[in-house]
Amino acid sequence: MILQNVLTMYKKKFKSETIEISSKWQRADHLYYINDIIKNNTVVIDSLFNILDIVNNSHIKTNNKNTMINIANRYSDPFSSEGRKTIEEKYKAQFVDKPKRKVCYFSLCPSFSCNLACTYCFEEDYNIKHKKVINRENLKIALEKIKIEILRIREKEPETDIKLELFGGEPIQRSNISIVEIYLNFAREQKCSVSIVTNGYELRDHVLTLIKYRDVISQISLTLDGPENIHNSMRVTQNNKGSFEKITEAIDLYLRLKINVSVATNVCRENINSLKDLFEFYYKKNWINYPNFTAYIGQVASRTSKKIKSNVLYEGEILEKILKIFPDKKSKWLKASFLKITEQIASSLGVSFGQNEYGKAKYHYCWSSSPIYCGYYFGPNLETYRCVVSVGNQKYSLGDIRNVNYKSFSSSIFNRNIFSNKDCLTCNIGGFCSGGCVLERLCRGKQMCQYEHNCFEDFVNRIVKSQLKNLLSNKEFVTK
Numbered sequence: 001m002i003l004q005n006v007l008t009m010y011k012k013k014f015k016s017e018t019i020e021i022s023s024k025w026q027r028a029d030h031l032y033y034i035n036d037i038i039k040n041n042t043v044v045i046d047s048l049f050n051i052l053d054i055v056n057n058s059h060i061k062t063n064n065k066n067t068m069i070n071i072a073n074r075y076s077d078p079f080s081s082e083g084r085k086t087i088e089e090k091y092k093a094q095f096v097d098k099p100k101r102k103v104c105y106f107s108l109c110p111s112f113s114c115n116l117a118c119t120y121c122f123e124e125d126y127n128i129k130h131k132k133v134i135n136r137e138n139l140k141i142a143l144e145k146i147k148i149e150i151l152r153i154r155e156k157e158p159e160t161d162i163k164l165e166l167f168g169g170e171p172i173q174r175s176n177i178s179i180v181e182i183y184l185n186f187a188r189e190q191k192c193s194v195s196i197v198t199n200g201y202e203l204r205d206h207v208l209t210l211i212k213y214r215d216v217i218s219q220i221s222l223t224l225d226g227p228e229n230i231h232n233s234m235r236v237t238q239n240n241k242g243s244f245e246k247i248t249e250a251i252d253l254y255l256r257l258k259i260n261v262s263v264a265t266n267v268c269r270e271n272i273n274s275l276k277d278l279f280e281f282y283y284k285k286n287w288i289n290y291p292n293f294t295a296y297i298g299q300v301a302s303r304t305s306k307k308i309k310s311n312v313l314y315e316g317e318i319l320e321k322i323l324k325i326f327p328d329k330k331s332k333w334l335k336a337s338f339l340k341i342t343e344q345i346a347s348s349l350g351v352s353f354g355q356n357e358y359g360k361a362k363y364h365y366c367w368s369s370s371p372i373y374c375g376y377y378f379g380p381n382l383e384t385y386r387c388v389v390s391v392g393n394q395k396y397s398l399g400d401i402r403n404v405n406y407k408s409f410s411s412s413i414f415n416r417n418i419f420s421n422k423d424c425l426t427c428n429i430g431g432f433c434s435g436g437c438v439l440e441r442l443c444r445g446k447q448m449c450q451y452e453h454n455c456f457e458d459f460v461n462r463i464v465k466s467q468l469k470n471l472l473s474n475k476e477f478v479t480k
């Protein structure tokens, strides 16, 4: 038996490991190779098992266009039936061995109307005709249905976290506020917390109503897309007025009221260069010193368009910018929420800025395709939707609330994982992408694969190579 050392990455450090070399060469096209970092060595990434190794080039060769590797029992082999079985077992084990706590959400959209007209809003593209507020009769039907679901979940799956949410359109506006109160009262009766996703424009106007429900409001999430001039060019009112001042006043107020406030910034080509100024504004406002303040960095995406819009950035482009602002690779108050296919590798490298996609299982692209996170959004006509970007689009509705249950997504298009498409298991980013965004696949077909590959390659070039070079040049990061 021949043994060989490889450097393998564990918890942001490299460790030397002794690996057996086989007399047989195994087909390994599904591994991702980077060969221009260390002389005579290749960085091998196994996305299926999230392994990152540095391997001597003598163990890798190209044969009849296939890449072969001779390190025994080290990497998954999705080309053999035995290898596929191992991967399936690993998939199932995550629910059995160390089951993640399940989450269930019921998210009310009191109406699909909005008091802003943001330039990148996906709901605008859906041509939603019914913008009326949910009527009392429908609300009663919905709440009775949810009450039954809650009872059943508490009895059958008591470990499941049940969360209620307010979404839209825009939930916090004058026309909706009586419905919002009914929902908050319902939450109190059911002993559930409610998070409110709002643009924040009228939040200050309704403080006297909302403050009465401080005990059930777990969080208010709103959006600032840049410093005043940038934000006001992207998030305008129906009359084309800026919304920055009213939203920042609301943030000040709710932080002082000790309600958790999360401020998201959706980053695209137009506002990426203003991030630093926006963070300086947070410092100036002293928001970063409130324990109930968190800032999130998200991404403007074009999940439902036929072509990716030109202002959409790759994940690596956003992370590179954040790393320039926070060279220590961490922040007490800033979290990433834009890392999708690059999340696992960013986390291994210690540059994921606390991203934790709650409810996402391994071998699923996002929480909405994952069986750990169940539930739905529901709107004025009692139609239900699975993921945030599908809300309001009849084409993607799961059906009438009376006919669905909180697990109904599992028999819908949204139940997607790495096994749903035969190419994903042998794809060299398969374990990270795992079939991709359901909506993108429907709208762009195979073109989305090219995008995900380009996005990963861009991430390798911008982030992985420089981070690895830094780690390897620092002796303390290599342990025996």
Ligand code: SF4
Binding pocket: 421, 423, 424, 425, 427, 428, 429, 430, 431, 433, 434, 435, 436, 448, 449, 450, 452, 453
């Ligand atoms: S969706 Fe495409 S890019 Fe993603 S894992 Fe499957 S084959 Fe690979």
Ligand code: SF4
Binding pocket: 303, 365, 366, 367, 368, 369, 387, 388, 389, 390, 437, 438, 439, 440
């Ligand atoms: S399917 Fe997932 S990734 Fe795609 S839009 Fe919905 S939540 Fe986002």
